[in-house]
Amino acid sequence: MVGVEATRAEQGAEGDTERTRIRYAYRLLSVVCLASLMSGINNSSLNIALPAIVSGLDATPFEASWVLMSFQLVHVTLMIFFGRLADVFGRRSMYLTGVGLFTAASLAAGMAPGVWLLIGCRVLQAIGAAMIITNSAALLTTAFPRRLLGQGLGIYMASFSLAQMLGPTVGGVVATEFGWRWTLLLNVPIGVVCLLWGLRVMRKVPRSTEPVKLDPVGNALVLIGLGGLLVALSLSGTTGWLDPWVVAGLVAFVIAVPVFLVVERRVAAPVVDVGLFREPVVGIGVLSGFLGTMSRFAVVLLMGLYFQAAQGDTPSEAGIKILPLAVASIVSSPGAGLLMRWVRARTVAAISSSVSLVGMVFLLVVIDVDTPYWLVLVAVLVIGLGSGGFIPANSTAMLQDVPPERLGITNGVRLMAQSSGVVISTAVSLTLISMPLPVQLRGQVLEGSIAQLSPDALGELVTGFRWAFGVMAVMTALCVLTSLVGRRTAAPVGNAGPVSTGPDD
Incomplete structure (x- = not known):
């Protein structure tokens, strides 16, 4: 009789442990989805608010294009880099740092007095977003039981779809009714809530014992090559294809691509x-x-x-x-x-x-x-x-x-x-x-x-x-x-x- 009661007690403890893990997984999912909504709506809303930004800051076509492309370029360059770096510094720490940086950069961007300061803030936003995006799925994979992982990832993906749907409308309405700065400042209260909730909910994830393997040369070549191409494309419409900066950008792209391919075949952990x-x-x-x-x-x-x-x-x-x-x-x-x-x-x-x-x-x-x-x-x-x-x-x-x-x-x-x-x-x-x-x-x-x-x-x-x-x-x-x-x-x-x-x- 005592043995039966002990077995039932063990089963109850296992059940409690499973329920506790599932409860934590869904609370973590709420943090991840909130951060995904924040970054996703911000990016898609700026596509609609761009004319208002150009008018408000008297930006040139080149400057206006880089309000969007600066974020995208930095995000591409650092996406895999931060994914690997998280194994050393911990995914929780990097994720919450990303949320804090994105929130602070949004506040600074919404108050930027000039277009180049705005572009600089967008670069900081991109760094924060890279820290968030590269760690989200990994955090959920660690937290969810295998049988519920597909459901958790499905909800996570749905948050991006929702952001894609809401972003243009939210950006348009906010820019029209309150001004373009609020398309950026709107991130601040969401980011603060996400950061505080994340600090309360998120547990530390064990760090990898494997030595981190980075490819800084590969990342730099991506930045140089892709950045050179973007500079050439964004300037060519106003200055012509023979402008020195356009030519320099194309040359950087043409040189960086083959060098990148050679480097990537020789490093231990290529981009x-x-x-x-x-x-x-x-x-x-x-x-x-x-x-x-x-x-x-x-x-x-x-x-x-x-x-x-x-x-x-x-x-x-x-x-x-x-x-x-x-x-x-x-x-x-x-x-x-x-x-x-x-x-x-x-x-x-x-x-x-x-x-x-x-x-x-x-x-x-x-x-x-x-x-x-x-x-x-x-x-x-x-x-x-x-x-x-x-x-x-x-x-x-x-x-x-x-x-x-x-x-x-x-x-x-x-x-x-x-x-x-x-x-x-x-x-x-x-x-x-x-x-x-x-x-x-x-x-x-x-x-x-x-x-x-x-x-x-x-x-x-x-x-x-x-x-x-x-x-x-x-x-x-x-x-x-x-x-x-x-x-x-x-x-x-x-x-x-x-x-x-x-x-x-």
Whole structure:
């Protein structure tokens, strides 16, 4: 009898331990989701608030583009770096430091008296965001029992989708009603709550006993090469391709790329494991992801500028008009996961990218100064449906057959390629839309005041939008092509469901 009671007591203790772990895991999830909402809404809201920032700080086109690209460039460069550094300093400490830095930088950015101080604050925001993003999934993986990990990661991913949906509308309404500074200052109370709640909830995670392996030369080459390309693209529209700074940026990019490839093949812990690209399923998946990001990411930014610069809408009106794109993407993403139970992931990726191509071509055809909103709405809905389905399908196709010991580095390469697509897409799009205009009018595109000028200027602006959407349509077509080629290496139906792989999903 005593033995039975002892056994029951042990089972009860185990049950309490399991319940305690699950309770902690969901409390940790609330911290992670709050931080994800804060950083996600901040980034997507600035796409809509950019004209108000340009007008408020009297920024040049070059300066305005770097309000966005400075964050993206630093984030790409430091993403893998901070993931590895967390093994030494501890994920809890690095995560909370990131939240604190992002919050403080948001306060400083909202009070910045000049555009270059704002850009500097955006760099600090990017450092904080890199600390947050690279540790979020790892923290949840450690906290959740294996049987509930998929559910926890699914909720975490949903917070990014929610931020993507709310960001443009929140940014537009806040910029219109309270001024652009509040699109940044809004992060401060959220960040303070997140930091205090994190200090109370988060437990210390055991540090790795393995020596940390970093690749500072590789990270520096990414910064030099990608930064040089962005400088050249953002300056070329106003100064011409023969400007010394444009030439210097292109030279830096051309030299940095081959040097980077050589360095990465020789270091112990490379930023990018070049050997992965010898595996067709990985190489094609990374290329498809890069092309898909290149073709879809700038749609929200371009449409926000189109509604404000070409049609004279306020930021809030533009944000509301763009909302259906994010909603369509959120709806189609789980639909693609369901479809992958019966259809190969690479086939789903090819179908989804084809849907995006249809929407992009339709938008390219109908876009004009006085295009009715319902036509634009149809186009962005189709683009959103395709984009939402492509991301999880392409990620699953690439990662489902990767050996467990290679999963982390493969996913890191995937995320870095997609993040590079984000920053290059922004630079190329902002350059193309202003190129048909006279030099003296190009600054008014990002200021959103072109709609007040002559019909000729508006016609030239629409030509620029057509150029941008034309390039994005070509990138989408190439994405379709690589997805079709990749079907030969796709896993058979029923092998695996969609893979939860990080915030880009």
